[in-house]
Amino acid sequence: MESTSGSEFWDRLLELYTVVCQIDTEGRVTAISPLVERVFGSGAIGSSLGDLFEFKRPAGFDGTYRAGAESLGELVLGYNEEKEFALRGQLHDYSTFGLDGLCLIGVPWLWWMQEKNPEHGLSFSDFPILDIQMDQLFFASAQQTMVADLEDLNAQLQLAQQQLEAEGERRQRFFGHVSHEMRTPLNGVISALTLIKDGQFDERTTKFIGLAAQSANRLLEIINFSLDTINPQLDTVNESSESFSMDSLIDDCLAITQARALEKGLRLERVGEKSFPKKFMGQPRLLKQVLINLIGNATKFTDDGKVVLSVASIDSADSDKRCIEFSVADQGPGIPEDAQSKIFEPFATGVTPQTQKSKGTGLGLNIAKRCVESMGGVLSVTSKEGEGAVFGFRLRLTEVSDRENQLLTGDTDTEAVATLSGNILLVDDDEENLLLNAQVLSSIGLKVETATSGQAAIEQAKNEVFNLILMDLDMPQMNGLEAARAIRDLPASKTTPIVALTAHADVDMKQRALASGMQGFLEKPMLRDRLPSQLGEWLELQAANTDSSFKSGDQGTNSRDPVFLSAIVERMQRDVGADVVDALVSKFLSESVGRWDTLQTALMNGDLPVVSREAHTLGSSCFTFGLQRAGNQFRQLESEARDERELTVNMEALAEDLGEGITGLEQLVQGS
Amino acid sequence: MYGVVNKSLKEMMINQFGDERWQKVLKQSGVAADSFLSMRAYDDDVTYKLAQAAADELQIDLDDALRAFGVHWVEHTAAKEYSALMRATGADMLGFLENLNSLHDRISSTFLDYRPPSFIVDRDCASGVSIQYASERIGLTPFVEGLLNGLASWFGESITILDIRPEAVDAGEKSTFLISMQ
Numbered sequence: 001m002e003s004t005s006g007s008e009f010w011d012r013l014l015e016l017y018t019v020v021c022q023i024d025t026e027g028r029v030t031a032i033s034p035l036v037e038r039v040f041g042s043g044a045i046g047s048s049l050g051d052l053f054e055f056k057r058p059a060g061f062d063g064t065y066r067a068g069a070e071s072l073g074e075l076v077l078g079y080n081e082e083k084e085f086a087l088r089g090q091l092h093d094y095s096t097f098g099l100d101g102l103c104l105i106g107v108p109w110l111w112w113m114q115e116k117n118p119e120h121g122l123s124f125s126d127f128p129i130l131d132i133q134m135d136q137l138f139f140a141s142a143q144q145t146m147v148a149d150l151e152d153l154n155a156q157l158q159l160a161q162q163q164l165e166a167e168g169e170r171r172q173r174f175f176g177h178v179s180h181e182m183r184t185p186l187n188g189v190i191s192a193l194t195l196i197k198d199g200q201f202d203e204r205t206t207k208f209i210g211l212a213a214q215s216a217n218r219l220l221e222i223i224n225f226s227l228d229t230i231n232p233q234l235d236t237v238n239e240s241s242e243s244f245s246m247d248s249l250i251d252d253c254l255a256i257t258q259a260r261a262l263e264k265g266l267r268l269e270r271v272g273e274k275s276f277p278k279k280f281m282g283q284p285r286l287l288k289q290v291l292i293n294l295i296g297n298a299t300k301f302t303d304d305g306k307v308v309l310s311v312a313s314i315d316s317a318d319s320d321k322r323c324i325e326f327s328v329a330d331q332g333p334g335i336p337e338d339a340q341s342k343i344f345e346p347f348a349t350g351v352t353p354q355t356q357k358s359k360g361t362g363l364g365l366n367i368a369k370r371c372v373e374s375m376g377g378v379l380s381v382t383s384k385e386g387e388g389a390v391f392g393f394r395l396r397l398t399e400v401s402d403r404e405n406q407l408l409t410g411d412t413d414t415e416a417v418a419t420l421s422g423n424i425l426l427v428d429d430d431e432e433n434l435l436l437n438a439q440v441l442s443s444i445g446l447k448v449e450t451a452t453s454g455q456a457a458i459e460q461a462k463n464e465v466f467n468l469i470l471m472d473l474d475m476p477q478m479n480g481l482e483a484a485r486a487i488r489d490l491p492a493s494k495t496t497p498i499v500a501l502t503a504h505a506d507v508d509m510k511q512r513a514l515a516s517g518m519q520g521f522l523e524k525p526m527l528r529d530r531l532p533s534q535l536g537e538w539l540e541l542q543a544a545n546t547d548s549s550f551k552s553g554d555q556g557t558n559s560r561d562p563v564f565l566s567a568i569v570e571r572m573q574r575d576v577g578a579d580v581v582d583a584l585v586s587k588f589l590s591e592s593v594g595r596w597d598t599l600q601t602a603l604m605n606g607d608l609p610v611v612s613r614e615a616h617t618l619g620s621s622c623f624t625f626g627l628q629r630a631g632n633q634f635r636q637l638e639s640e641a642r643d644e645r646e647l648t649v650n651m652e653a654l655a656e657d658l659g660e661g662i663t664g665l666e667q668l669v670q671g672s
Numbered sequence: 673m674y675g676v677v678n679k680s681l682k683e684m685m686i687n688q689f690g691d692e693r694w695q696k697v698l699k700q701s702g703v704a705a706d707s708f709l710s711m712r713a714y715d716d717d718v719t720y721k722l723a724q725a726a727a728d729e730l731q732i733d734l735d736d737a738l739r740a741f742g743v744h745w746v747e748h749t750a751a752k753e754y755s756a757l758m759r760a761t762g763a764d765m766l767g768f769l770e771n772l773n774s775l776h777d778r779i780s781s782t783f784l785d786y787r788p789p790s791f792i793v794d795r796d797c798a799s800g801v802s803i804q805y806a807s808e809r810i811g812l813t814p815f816v817e818g819l820l821n822g823l824a825s826w827f828g829e830s831i832t833i834l835d836i837r838p839e840a841v842d843a844g845e846k847s848t849f850l851i852s853m854q
Contacts, residue, residue: 114756123760124771135778138757142783145676145710145753153707 017105018126019087022094023049024101027065035108035126039085049104053078053087068102069093077109084117107131173508177643179227186223190216225346225363242533243400244284246276246324250311253288257295266302268295272312272325280322280397286371287395290379293368294328294391301332302388314394322399327392335383343381344369419445420532420539422467426450427457427483428501429475430617433624436572436584437470437501444531446539454483461487466496468538470522473502473513474616481516488517497538563657564664568626578669585669588621589662596658603651612641627661630654673719674783675708680749681722681741682708687748693729701725710753713785716809735814742818746826758826765820765827766853769793769803789816799834801851808844820849830854 010031013020020033027048036044036052044052050063057077061067068091079086089106110133113120127134193213201209254268261268291309298307308329313322335343347362365379372379372393383389424446428434431452438448449464451457455478457471469487473480484498499520500513510521522534573581595614602610619634637649685694698706701721708714727737750758761775762768769791776788789807805816817833824831832852839846 118756119759121759121763123762123767124774129774134757134760134775135782137760138754138775138779139782141754141757142711149675149679149707149709153709156707 013103013105016128016130017089017107018128019089019104019106019108021049021052021104022101023063023065023068023104025065027063027068030101039083040080053080065102068104072102076104076106077112079109079112079116081116084113084120086112086116107133110134110137173643176227177645179223183220183223183227186216186220190220221363225367241281241283241537243279243281245279246311249284249288250291250309253291253295254309256292257299260296261299261307264299264303266299266304267306268299269306269308270311271308272310276311276313278399280324281400282395282397283375286375290368290371290393291326291328293364297364298328298330298332298389298391302330303332305331307331321396323394323396325392325394327390329388329390331388334385334387335381335389336385340381340383344379420535421445422539423447423449423464424468424470424539425457425460425464425466426470426501427452427454427475427480428472429453430472430620431587433472433620435580436624439577439580441470441531454478454480454486457483458486458490461490461493461496465492468535469493469496469498470501471498471518473500473509481512481518484513484516484518499535499538563627563629564661564668565626565628566664566668568624569665569668582669585625585665588625589666592618592621592658592662596655600651603647608641608644611647612638615641622658622661625661625665627658627665630658630661633657673714673716674710674786675712675714676710676749676753677719677745678708678714678722679710680745681719681726683748684741684744685726689730697722697725697729700728711783720811738812738814739818739821742815742820743822743825744818745815746819746822751826763827765823765829765831766793766795766801768823768827797850799850799852801853803849803851804846805849806841806844806846810845813838813845813847816847817849820851 010020010022014033018033018035020031021029021036021044022031024030027050029044029047029049029052032040032044040052048063049068053063055061055063055076055078058071058074061071061074061076072091072093074091076087076089076091086109087104087106088109089104092103092105094101094103107127108120108122110122110127113122114137124134190213193209193216197206197209197213250270254270258268295307295309310327310329311324313324315323344365346366368391369379372395375395377393377395379391379393381389381391424441426434426438426441426448427450428437429452434450434452438450441448449460449466451460454471454475457469461469469484471480471484475483478486480500480502484500487493487496487498497519498517499522500510500518501522502509513521519538569581569585595618599611599614599618602608602614615634615638619631619638622628622631622634633649633654637647637654639645640647640649682694685697701724703718703721705714705718723737723741724734727734730737757775758768761771770793772791773788776786776790780786780788787808789805789809789812792804792806794802794804803820805813813836817836820831820833831854833849834852835850837848837850839848
């Protein structure tokens with residue numbers, strides 16, 4: 001290697017590095033680069049390296065010659081807090097080049113200075129061209145900008161999603177309201193057409209009336225389907241489990257569809273198990289709807305031969321349940337293989353040449369499929385073109401003994417009333433309802449604890465494990481949904497069934513209740529003889545009591561909405577005693593006056609939240625004491641106010657019905 | 673061009689004229705994207721379409737729109753998002769422009785699609801200072817005019833652009849700015 005002078009070597013170093021310090025064997029600085037001189041001044045010459053910098057790396061390096069000689073080639077990181085300058089470099093032994101001492105060569109330590117001294121004033125010329133710290137700085141800035149961009153984009157997307165969901169919900173509510181509103185007049189049209197059809201008309205008119213009736217029925221089916229579609233789970237939450245006779249259900253289905261089969265000259269046969277002596281727990285309305293639909297469809301597409309309904313039990317691994325297989329076979333034209341996957345889609349009227357000819361809405365099979373799914377089954381089809389089709393599904397149903405059935409239905413010769421066992425928590429902000437219902441629940445054997453607010457219920461659930469919690473949905477401060485969610489989060493209550501207690505549960509409310517962790521619904525007013533079947537799903541059924549005073553009776557509202565249904569209060573008197581009822585009625589009457597005034601004021605002021613709240617409370621109380629007609633009007637008022645719709649309830653008529661009902665209530669209470 | 677340019681144009685429109693007019697610009701331009709990622713390379717056509725639509729919406733000449741955008745780019749985008757680099761690139765406008773090629777060289781080593789312009793500063797030309805701008809892109813000389821005014825403002829300097837002399841080139845664009853420094 002050609003020897004170079006110290007000066008030439010120094011100049012070469014300065015082309016490659018901007019921070020250069022030469023030290024002699026005593027550790028004194030003997031030469032510095034222009035950048036170091038700019039920072040520390042020419043006075044740095046002669047000082048020790050350790051006076052200029054505090055070293056972070058290598059460990060143990062203090063700037064002395066001796067320590068430096070032991071750290072040759074290692075990364076050196078050093079800084080001077082006072083000057084707010086830092087370096088990163090390397091120590092080299094100058095003696096290799098025939099010179100004395102060590103040389104510290106490097107560049108400004110940019111990251112340290114960005115952090116400690118952002119106003120460092122360094123420029124590109126302070127960094128050698130091969131040093132990538134400036135590149136890194138730009139890259140880091142670019143990455144930060146990208147992160148900010150993505151966060152901004154994410155926020156925009158979230159906002160757009162929220163707006164979209166809100167708009168979707170608004171449209172769905174509107175769609176639901178419109179569908180409901182359409183159904184009412186349409187029912188009137190259908191009823192009128194039904195009555196007109198009974199008259200004597202010429203052939204042409206009769207044909208047109210039939211056409212009108214057919215179209216109206218299809219429109220009603222579409223509206224019903226639309227309402228079901230809004231609720232993706234169908235309104236099956238209304239379909240509480242109940243005991244039913246399979247034989248009666250099948251007979252009903254066959255009887256309903258028989259006429260059409262006979263009209264077409266078809267045989268309608270039942271095969272499989274001849275009879276099912278025991279009753280089952282299940283959802284008979286849904287099952288009946290499915291079977292009628294499938295048999296009707298089979299009849300429609302069969303021109304000659306027979307339609308066969310098969311119902312048979314097959315082995316079930318679960319000893320408590322039986323697996324029942326249902327199938328409906330026709331001798332129609334069959335369904336091409338490639339069309340079979342589409343026939344369950346809504347409005348699938350054009351899937352096959354046969355469905356193209358049919359004049360249905362194309363909704364029947366979709367509804368049947370959803371009904372079967374909501375009962376826990378799967379509707380399927382097997383078919384070959386020209387060989388008919390078989391639609392089938394299986395359901396696992398619990399068989400109930402005769403005795404259990406008697407207990408559940410109250411339908412016994414000895415008028416035995418079933419009882420339940422377990423401890424339950426009853427939550428309701430309405431003290432009248434709370435007291436009354438606690439008495440009713442106690443009377444069927446349950447140990448009842450009460451809470452008057454959602455918060456109080458949570459506290460009680462923390463301290464005690466209940467077999468069941470009955471939760472009112474409409475409570476001030478913390479509603480039943482919030483309370484249910486909080487209770488569901490408690491370790492001890494994770495599996496405790498929570499059942500909503502409500503006077504009105506629309507589909508949306510039911511969905512929200514299920515989403516909050518509730519398992520079911522119990523409609524107010526609570527009817528004692530129905531409780532065993534309603535709560536039997538969650539509580540243990542006990543031996544019956546004999547109590548001739550309890551019989552099933554019609555306590556519900558009917559189409560005429562009686563002003564006062566005395567049977568409810570009479571039953572209450574038997575359940576909890578006349579004294580308790582007297583006290584409750586007195587409380588109701590005294591509070592109703594104030595609530596009625598508040599309601600009137602809110603109506604005048606257009607304060608819909610107050611209207612809704614007061615109508616809810618008054619309505620609940622009315623139903624509790626049998627004032628059905630007023631109760632229904634309050635319920636309608638509550639609904640309209642809550643949804644901010646036009647208030648259509650005639651308040652004068654309501655006042656009259658309420659007054660008349662109260663008169664009847666007072667007479668009954670005084671008479672007893 | 674990188675998305676940061678389109679993003680800056682969008683920001684300028686919204687800040688100065690409101691979201692409604694930006695939406696009109698976007699619709700008029702036919703550009704599908706409403707959001708731009710700073711360091712993603714977009715087709716140059718996107719920027720040109722947005723600039724033309726903005727000029728149409730504001731009923732001004734395209735060159736005027738580009739000049740305004742140049743000023744906005746320095747004052748609201750570069751100065752905010754790349755302030756450390758701006759400071760490191762120079763202590764004054766001419767120093768900055770002299771180091772700008774070096775900055776662009778470094779950026780090119782990281783962002784491989786980067787196609788930067790170049791600047792040559794002559795502090796001692798006959799009429800004062802000349803800055804030669806060259807780019808493979810066409811039509812952005814007015815944007816550079818805005819950039820120079822924005823830079824001077826950012827460094828607290830006062831300049832007058834005396835003349836802009838385009839030069840004939842086979843491809844792209846080359847212009848020389850004659851500047852008087854006050």
